[in-house]
Amino acid sequence: MEYKFYNGNKSNVWAKHRLYPEILLPRDLYEALSDIWCEYSCAPRMRKDWSKDNKTLGQCSITAFLLQDIFGGEVYGVPLDEGGYHCYNVVDDHIIDLTSEQFGDKELEYKKENPQSREEHFRDPEKYQRYLYLCQELIKWCIAHR
Numbered sequence: 001m002e003y004k005f006y007n008g009n010k011s012n013v014w015a016k017h018r019l020y021p022e023i024l025l026p027r028d029l030y031e032a033l034s035d036i037w038c039e040y041s042c043a044p045r046m047r048k049d050w051s052k053d054n055k056t057l058g059q060c061s062i063t064a065f066l067l068q069d070i071f072g073g074e075v076y077g078v079p080l081d082e083g084g085y086h087c088y089n090v091v092d093d094h095i096i097d098l099t100s101e102q103f104g105d106k107e108l109e110y111k112k113e114n115p116q117s118r119e120e121h122f123r124d125p126e127k128y129q130r131y132l133y134l135c136q137e138l139i140k141w142c143i144a145h146r
Helices: 026-036 046-051 060-071 125-144
Strands: 075-081 084-091 094-096
Touching: 026 060, 026 125, 060 075, 060 084, 060 125
Parallel strands: none
Antiparallel strands: 075 084, 084 094
């Protein structure tokens, strides 16, 4: 399988926390989330543009913090032209962005700047609920793929 996310075919970072036994590498998480990401898990302001063909749209922060739960590391943000940040992970000096394909051919400038805080992001109860949804659906996915 070709992995379309940033560093998808190079991300040989192993899970540090075995919260989800079937998830060993970032590409395992990408495969699982490809079945889970949906309009509900998309950021509300982007839902009208979400589709199965653009499944990573509006999923960045909740996905980045879920990846951090499993692989450790830090979450950073790329400043966006329209404001806010696009979240991605740095784990053991590997940059991993599971949701980069939402930008098509646009190249993002990944710098280890603009650290993102889980506490700050999850002050928004709606965003926290979407994160919990991904966690719960990932448990179901893992059970179904044993």
